């Protein structure tokens with residue numbers, strides 16, 4: 220959910236499945252959404268050197284890309300970002316940014332019928348998903364689908380609000396840990412990455428980074 224339920228002010232309601240025209244109009248003007256994307260990229264850079272020249276040949280999938288806040292930050296560093304979202308309104312905003320090495324797809328990756336048509340869904344070096352997974356109906360299934368889109372040795376990075384005892388908005392760290400394992404991803408990092416400071420609440424964000432296993436030599 221955005222914003223997290225503890226901080227809901229002007230914007231309310233889940234944005235998981237509806238075609239979020241209202242969100243698309245305001246998203247890029249939301250200072251917290253901007254900060255989230257900046258912090259997500261910085262936390263990834265702290266683990267993975269995206270300025271290493273090899274990244275200029277690598278491909279990234281941004282699942283639930285929205286208006287492309289993270290896509291736009293990653294695109295200059297890599298060969299291509301494939302950005303997928305269920306919302307055409309969000310994707311229209313991203314298309315308006317005319318980023319040359321970004322390809323967009325509209326669809327629900329959790330829908331097997333859509334996935335059967337998504338021949339592009341493989342061979343990624345990096346999959347990112349920012350502030351999406353906590354609102355999904357079946358987060359572990361999503362992680363399995365995203366993991367299978369990685370090359371062996373490829374990395375998935377996820378950011379979401381951390382659920383707490385008195386607020387179940389977000390994901391619990393143990394739930395993420397189990398989902399990484401169930402998706403056969405080696406956990407490289409899991410924990411609180413940063414906070415987003417809303418007026419009445421300071422909300423923690425988790426980052427999970429998992430690697431698709433390399434085949435055993437034999």
Ligand SMILES: C[S@@+](CC[C@H](N)C(=O)[O-])C[C@H]1O[C@@H](n2cnc3c(N)ncnc32)[C@H](O)[C@@H]1O
Pocket residue numbers: 220221234235236239252255256282283284285286287288289303304305306309326327328329348349350351355
């Ligand atoms: C809170 S927004 C985050 C957007 C972007 N990742 C960011 O950090 O600015 C969540 C996005 O996930 C998309 N989304 C939710 N469920 C999805 C699904 N099953 N398949 C594709 N996109 C989905 C929504 O349409 C929305 O654009």
